[in-house]
Amino acid sequence: MSDELEQQLEAERQGNPFLVYRAGTGSQVIVNLGDVGGRFTVGRGSAIDISLDWDTDVSRLHAALECIADYWTVVDDGLSRFGTFLNEERVTGRRRLSDGDVLRFGTTPVTFRAPGDSGARSTRVADRPF
DSSP states (O other): OOHHHHHHHHHHHHOSOEEEEEOTTSOEEEEEOOSSOEEEEEESSTTOSEEOTTOTTSOSSOEEEEEETTEEEEEESSOOSSOEEETTEEOOEEEEOOTTOEEEETTEEEEEEOTTOOSTTOOOOOSSOO
């Protein structure tokens, strides 16, 4: 088993949501988002939590990841020049994340993983309008 796969499996065993992406050098990066709650900024600036400083299509302050009541979201309120994408769909405002979603900041794809996210949280569509 490769070291990278072992690192991902260890991150899954911890049970916390995490991000996986490749740095500018090509090496795998895993960011543990920790227990429920928190906010992480994404960009190229010096005070950014998740720095993608090699990607010139990423703004200094590009987007944010926020946890609200144990649901992780990506937020892009027009902070970025080239936009943030979730599963190749441009994000405007806030979007909720699910296990396996692929975010793209600039040209850098970032996979969101949420071990234990069974999908049981989906909301039933109403049979009739109210």
